Amino acid sequence: xxxxxxxxxxxxxxxxxxxxxxxxxxxxxxxxxxxxxxxxxxxxxxxxxxxxxxxxxxxxxxxxxxxxxxxxxxxxxxxxxxxxxxxxxxxxxxxxxxxxxxxxxxxxxxxxxxxxxxxxxxxxxxxxxxxxxxxxxxxxxxxxxxxxxxxxxxxxxxxxxxxxxxxxxxxxxxxxxxxxxxxxxxxxxxxxxxxxxxxxxxxxxxxxxxxxxxxxxxxxxxxxxxxxxxxxxxxxxxxxxxxxxxx
Amino acid sequence: xxxxxxxxxxxxxxxxxxxxxxxxxxxxxxxxxxxxxxxxxxxxxxxxxxxxxxxxxxxxxxxxxxxxxxxxxxxxxxxxxxxxxxxxxxxxxxxxxxxxxxxxxxxxxxxxxxxxxxxxxxxxxxxxxxxxxxxxxxxxxxxxxxxxxxxxxxxxxxxxxxxxxxxxxxxxxxxxxxxxxxxxxxxxxxxxxxxxxxxxxxxxxxxxxxxxxxxxxxxxxxxxxxxxxxxxxxxxxxxxxxxxxxxxxxxxxxxxxxxxxxxxxxxxxxxxxxxxxxxxxxxxxxxxxxxxxxxxxxxxxxxxxxxxxxxxxxxxxxxxxxxxxxxxxxxxxxxxxxxxxxxxxxxxxxxxx
Numbered sequence: 001x002x003x004x005x006x007x008x009x010x011x012x013x014x015x016x017x018x019x020x021x022x023x024x025x026x027x028x029x030x031x032x033x034x035x036x037x038x039x040x041x042x043x044x045x046x047x048x049x050x051x052x053x054x055x056x057x058x059x060x061x062x063x064x065x066x067x068x069x070x071x072x073x074x075x076x077x078x079x080x081x082x083x084x085x086x087x088x089x090x091x092x093x094x095x096x097x098x099x100x101x102x103x104x105x106x107x108x109x110x111x112x113x114x115x116x117x118x119x120x121x122x123x124x125x126x127x128x129x130x131x132x133x134x135x136x137x138x139x140x141x142x143x144x145x146x147x148x149x150x151x152x153x154x155x156x157x158x159x160x161x162x163x164x165x166x167x168x169x170x171x172x173x174x175x176x177x178x179x180x181x182x183x184x185x186x187x188x189x190x191x192x193x194x195x196x197x198x199x200x201x202x203x204x205x206x207x208x209x210x211x212x213x214x215x216x217x218x219x220x221x222x223x224x225x226x227x228x229x230x231x232x233x234x235x236x237x238x239x240x241x242x243x244x245x246x247x
Numbered sequence: 248x249x250x251x252x253x254x255x256x257x258x259x260x261x262x263x264x265x266x267x268x269x270x271x272x273x274x275x276x277x278x279x280x281x282x283x284x285x286x287x288x289x290x291x292x293x294x295x296x297x298x299x300x301x302x303x304x305x306x307x308x309x310x311x312x313x314x315x316x317x318x319x320x321x322x323x324x325x326x327x328x329x330x331x332x333x334x335x336x337x338x339x340x341x342x343x344x345x346x347x348x349x350x351x352x353x354x355x356x357x358x359x360x361x362x363x364x365x366x367x368x369x370x371x372x373x374x375x376x377x378x379x380x381x382x383x384x385x386x387x388x389x390x391x392x393x394x395x396x397x398x399x400x401x402x403x404x405x406x407x408x409x410x411x412x413x414x415x416x417x418x419x420x421x422x423x424x425x426x427x428x429x430x431x432x433x434x435x436x437x438x439x440x441x442x443x444x445x446x447x448x449x450x451x452x453x454x455x456x457x458x459x460x461x462x463x464x465x466x467x468x469x470x471x472x473x474x475x476x477x478x479x480x481x482x483x484x485x486x487x488x489x490x491x492x493x494x495x496x497x498x499x500x501x502x503x504x505x506x507x508x509x510x511x512x513x514x515x516x517x518x519x520x521x522x523x524x525x526x527x528x529x530x531x532x533x534x535x536x537x538x539x540x541x542x543x544x545x546x547x548x549x550x551x552x553x554x555x556x557x558x559x560x561x562x563x564x565x566x567x568x569x570x571x572x573x574x575x576x577x578x579x580x581x582x583x584x585x586x587x588x589x590x591x592x593x594x595x596x597x598x599x600x
Contacts, residue, residue, distance in 0.1 A: 044450040049313070050459075059457055065446045067316055068459035070339050073309035076301070080313025080321075083297045084271055085447045106309070109302035 010034035012043045014063045023216040023223025026054060026122065028180045030061050032190045033093065033120060036197055037064065046089045047081050049074040051103075053095035054128040062093075072103025075110035078117040089200055091118040097127045100136040100160050107166070114171030114205035118196045121162060124213040125234060132218030136160045139233060144218070159237060163210045167243035173205035175244040179212035181230045185240075192242070204246040212238055251426040256391050257282035259427050260324070260350055260416070261290065263395035266429055267402045269320040269348070270296030273310040275303060275329060278362040279418040280352035283324040304329040308336030315345035316458040318441025320402050324350035326418070327368050328359060330376070337411060338377030341475070342460030346405035348398065349383075350414045352421035355583040363583025364418030366505060369560035372415050373534040380472055382479045384412045384486060385533040387504040391425040393531075399432035404486065407436045408478055409444075415533060417556065419506040419585070479535075488531035491540055493519070497526030499598050500544060502565045503554040504530045507586065511554055514591035525595050533561070541568025550598040551575045554591055556584075 009015060012034040020026050037043055043064055050058035052071035059066035065088075069077040074092035082090040099107050099121050110117065126144055127133040133146040137159050141150040151159075163177045174196050178189035189211060196207035212234050214226040221229060254262070261283045264272075272291060274284035284300065291298040301307035307323055314321045325333060330351045340347060351372065355365040372385045384404055388394035394416060401412040442448045446456045462468040490508075493515065494500055503511045508529040518525045526548075530537050541551070550573055553562040559577045566575050578594040580586045 045447075047446045056461060059459060063455065065449050065456045066458070067313065067446070068457075068461050069312070070309060070335060073306065073312075073336070076306040076309035077313035077316075079299070079306075080271075080273065080310035080315070081317060081446060082313075083299060083310070084314045084317045084319050084321075088447055105302055106306050109306065 010038045012037040012063050014061055016060060018061055019057060020054065021217040023214060023226055024054070025180045025213040028186060029120065029122065029189070029211050029213065030058065032186070032193050033091070034062060035190065036194045039194065040197055040201065042089045045087065046091070049078045049090070049092040051092065051094040051098040053098045055093055055095060055122065056129070058093050072098050072101070073106055074098070075103065075106040075115065075117065075119065079110055079115050082115065082117050086116070089118070089197060091120060091197070093120045094122065095128065096121070096123045096125065096135045096137040100162050111166045111172050111206045111208065112169050114173070116200050116203060116205055118200045119208040120193065121208055121210045122213045123162070123210050123238065124215040125159070126215050126218050128215050128218055139237060161238060163208065163243050166208060171205055172208065172244050173246040174199040174207035176242040177210040177212065177238060177240050179230065179235065179240060181212065181214070181227045199246045202246065249428065251428045253424055253426050254391070255282055255422065255424050256394065256416070257352065257421045258286045259391050259395050260398055260414070261286040263398040263429065264322045264348065265290055265294060267320065267399040269322045269402060270294055271314045271319055271321045272296070272298050273301050273307045273314065273321070273323055275301050275307050275325065277326045277329045279354055279364070279421045280324050280326045280350070282421070283350065304332035305336065308333035308340070311347050312336060312340055312343070312345065315340065315347040316343070316446045318445030321347045322350070323347065324352065326352045326354045327356050327365070330368060330371065334371070334377035337383065338379050338381055339460050340411050341381035341383070342379065343458050344409040345411070345458065346409050347411045348401045348405055348414065349411055350398070350416060353415065353417045355581060361583045362418070364506065364585065365556045365581060365583060366417055366507060367557040367560065367581060368415065369533065369555070369557060372413050373536065381475065382482070382534055384408065384410055384482055385415050386412065386488070387415045387531060387533050388420070389490070389505060389508050389529060389531070391420060391423070391427050394420060395427055395429060396432045400434055403434040403436055403438060406438045407434070408482060410478065415505070417506050483535040486532055487535050487537045487539070489537035489540060490529040490531060492527045494526035494528060494540070494548070495545055496524050497545070497548055498524045499550045499552055499595050500526045500528055500548050501552045501554055501591070501595065502528050502530070502541070502561070504533065504561065507554050507556055510586060510588055511591050513588040514595065517588065517592055518595055523596070523599055530561070536564045536568070538564070538568035541565055542570060544569070544573065548573060552595055552598055553577050554586055554594070555579045556586070557581050
């Protein structure tokens with residue numbers, strides 16, 4: 001019987017092992033991005049921008065032209081690239097410290113200009129690479145190494161809902177929040193990522209997909225517990241859905 | 248018929264960049280350089296380019312990182328506090344070996360300081376500013392004519408070395424008007440085709456581009472630093488530029504750059520008219536610095552007088568050049584104050600005894 005290949009590594013993914021911790025969901029999201037790039041047939045006409053954070057080494061895994069930006073500045077780097085080469089598909093991939101804290105100005109203004117780029121925003125409610133400090137997205141009462149008694153809104157304010165905040169702007173074309181905590185969600189996440197890239201290809205402006213993700217290492221949980229914690233705690237505060245659709 | 252046009256400095260800087268083939272400008276308003284972004288906002292669309300007002304200098308320099316990564320000619324301008332904000336990005340651009348031109352129309356500091364001319368960013372431009380072992384090729388024009396020529400040359404230099412080039416001007420140069428002839432300046436250098444390394448040519452090259460500065464392996468990072476240093480040594484061999492006037496018979500040599508050198512030239516003329524032998528060394532490249540003319544001063548030179556619109560920054564390089572052979576004195580004004588022709592004349596006379 002002839003062999004039929006039913007599953008393979010996307011072309012837009014390099015053939016190396018990732019450095020991510022067991023149970024981390026970055027790998028799933030990387031793969032979804034690579035699958036979408038393959039399906040749209042844009043591998044050789046795509047430029048990605050890696051953030052500072054756990055995904056800083058994204059450029060080792062996504063097999064397209066890549067930049068590695070300064071902390072929080074990926075949307076500015078993507079803007080510079082896209083304005084010179086509008087024929088390229090340009091995306092950033094950023095964590096919550098990178099995008100919602102140090103890079104808050106860059107993401108808001110890129111979205112507000114309707115910059116024709118795509119942003120994949122990983123929200124895992126914590127700083128991963130630096131060892132589990134409080135992020136702008138850390139939930140109330142959630143313990144981190146810099147809010148060891150739990151996040152207190154009096155001292156640190158409330159977790160930022162980035163997707164909803166950016167959806168208040170006129171210019172963005174597509175904004176959605178998804179998760180990859182279960183296979184059923186992964187399918188939806190891929191649809192959203194594909195829609196975001198398509199929005200850019202159609203010239204309909206800024207697109208962002210917020211992906212609720214886990215960080216078992218810094219949450220101090222087993223991978224399965226982390227997935228459960230995400231569903232029980234993050235989804236109620238960060239509702240899944242589409243907040244802005246292209247005209 | 249002369250092709251000279253009367254133009255304001257900042258606008259002339261911008262036009263020189265356009266004529267050098269720069270089509271992409273990312274800027275943020277700050278006095279006294281606002282005419283550069285203003286000019287670009289109407290001029291660049293005429294040549295099919297893009298002007299974009301960034302949300303901050305921090306974003307602006309990172310837009311340059313993205314744009315320069317495509318291999319096209321890019322320009323950004325600012326004034327002192329704005330350059331401080333860009334310094335992190337400049338460090339990344341040097342690390343990733345991207346070409347771009349940065350104009351600093353200097354104003355008085357530190358802090359918010361003032362909006363009037365100064366030369367107090369010499370250290371920032373030539374010794375770092377941002378983190379890590381990097382260098383900016385730094386050119387200091389003395390007139391608007393020279394500025395336009397240096398700006399055109401800067402794009403070639405940036406691409407040849409794949410390193411940012413800074414044009415260190417001051418608020419006088421940005422705001423004054425002067426007759427300029429836009430001459431085509433082109434270096435006869437073998438500039439590598441950006442398609443060999445830039446973003447956007449994966450299919451043609453058969454290989455993707457990687458524009459980055461991260462290097463977690465210390466041996467690799469050391470190697471990368473050594474490669475950069477080797478490049479800086481080549482700049483030091485090839486890119487030293489200076490003007491030397493009346494040094495051969497001089498008793499006192501004045502060292503000054505930019506607008507200050509221009510004022511000093513008037514002082515030297517007056518001193519010469521009175522029979523006093525005073526010369527001038529005007530560094531045109533601040534990095535690499537022209538140490539040699541200071542090391543090779545004729546035996547008759549008894550004193551060097553450094554004049555700056557700062558509290559004394561270039562003087563440190565002059566001293567490194569002179570190597571203690573003769574005394575080096577300083578006269579400076581700062582905070583937006585400029586030395587007058589008479590003040591420099593007086594300072595030189597004191598040394599002449």
